[in-house]
Amino acid sequence: MTGPQHPRRPATLASLAAELGVSRTTVSNAYNRPDQLSAPLRERVLEAARRLGYPGPDPVARSLRTRRAGAVGLLLTEALSYAFRDPGATGFLEGLALACEKAGTGLLLIPVSPEHSDVDSVYQAGVDGFVVYSVSEDDPHFRAVLQRPVPTVVCDQPTGITGVDRVGVDDRAGTLALGRHLVELGHRRVGVLCMRLSSHRHDSRADVARQEGSSYAVQRERLAGLRAALAEAGVDWADVPVIERFEHSLDAGADGAATLLDSHPGITALVCTSDILALGALREARDRGLRVPEDLSVAGFDGVPEAERVGLTTVRQPFREKGLEAGRLLLERGDRHVPEHVTLPTELIVGTTTRGLRQSGEFFSGW
Incomplete structure (x- = not known):
């Protein structure tokens, strides 16, 4: 019976240098500064490293020396x-x-x-x-x-x-343009579905104080842009229902739209502060038998590919x-x-999900 087989110890930088008859710096340069070696010499070092099982310089040790993690x-x-x-x-x-x-x-x-x-x-x-x-x-x-x-x-x-x-x-400028677009179409009964306003779950209506106190600047700015656009048309923002959803998903968009439509069935336009929420809202409108945009205009923000595919009116960002x-x-x-x-820059993309109320004599001057 033969004795126990002892696995060969892996090569080190020092043993590889000794095997090749070169300095440790030469071996190190083959990995870290290849421009310092001729192509044949570097290939000879790397081939020997493969043959002897040398894994290359220790990345942790190298990061300690260079103070860079890469x-x-x-x-x-x-x-x-x-x-x-x-x-x-x-x-x-x-x-x-x-x-x-x-x-x-x-x-x-x-x-x-x-x-x-x-x-x-x-x-x-x-x-x-x-x-x-x-x-x-x-x-x-x-x-x-x-x-x-x-x-x-x-x-x-x-x-x-x-x-x-x-x-x-400029999130505020983006929703300002979107809000003005809806105002020009004659919409005054507008509902809003927004993303989370704080790190604490709140799947409900968000009053003005919660909106203005949001720890998410993007949502504050997008709501402020809509508020400014509707104010230009004489709409009191305190009367605009804003529903908040913590999760950012299609299901959250559909659920939020359901809450909004149940509590405010007279709205003619639904603005979502993201396309994901808007796509969920479109699904909910379809499930309710509502025609978009004939019965309800829907708009979003972001310009994601799926929004473009379905013709969502949105604000595109890069x-x-x-x-x-x-x-x-x-x-x-x-x-x-x-x-x-x-x-x-952002860009207002007018799709097929918004329509002017004046086209069929449906203009509303108030709630």
């Missing part, structure tokens, strides 16, 4: 699946990933729940900087990000953070470009110390 952290206060399920988040993620590819750096997703305050994942993330995707002003994970000594870029919200780069759109800009701000900042704020 990755960007993307903070999402949603479930991980949200990044791949929500079309807006997907478009933004594509743009950010393209920016990371160009810079030769990795991308680490850091999804956390808005209903939980555990911030360990932020503190433990091995990243060179953070991109924060649309979080509330009082989010504890965002506060943890600001405590890290690395550059940070905010996408959309929160706003007005000192020393932090930001990329977003998600992919936002991701690219966020990546540029973080990865091409160089020695810049002054924060940069980028505001990208």
Whole structure:
């Protein structure tokens, strides 16, 4: 019987250098600074490494030496699946990933729940900087990000953070244009379905105080734009029903629309602060036998592909470009110390889901 087989110890940088008769620096350069070696020498080092089972420099040790992790952290206060399920988040993620590819750096997703305050994942993330995707002003994970000594870029919200780069759109201007469009069509009986206004679940009507006190700047601004447009037509915003839904999904949109239509059956237009909610509202209207736009005009915000496919009237924003800009701000900042704020344009897309009441003598001057 033969004796026990002892597995061969994996090669190290030192043993590989000795095997090849070169310096440790030469082996290290083959991985970290290939421009310092001739192509034949680098290939000889890599071939020997494969043959001897050398896995390459330890990335943890290398990051300790260089003080660089080689990755960007993307903070999402949603479930991980949200990044791949929500079309807006997907478009933004594509743009950010393209920016990371160009810079030769990795991308680490850091999804956390808005209903939980555990911030360990932020503190433990091995990243060179953070991109924060649309979080509330009082989010504890965002506060943890600001405590890290690395550059940070905010996408959309929160706003007005000192020393932090930001990329977003003018949400108020977008809904102002949308609201004016509905006013020009003759709509005065308008209902609104909005996304969450705080990190605490509230699936009900949101009064003016709750709207103005929202910790989500994007929702505040979108509601403010609608309010301004309707005020121009003499509509008292306190009389406009605003229904809030915590979840951002088709089902939430359908459920919110049902609540709104049940409590205010006389509305002629339903404005949703996202296309996802609007698509759910369209489903609810169809299930009720309501014709869109003959019986009810429906509009959204975002310009996601499915909204375009069904002809939804909406405000289009450039998600992919936002991701690219966020990546540029973080990865091409160089020695810049002054924060940069980028505001990208929106575009009102008039689809087939809104119609003028005057076309059939249905104009209403009030409730």
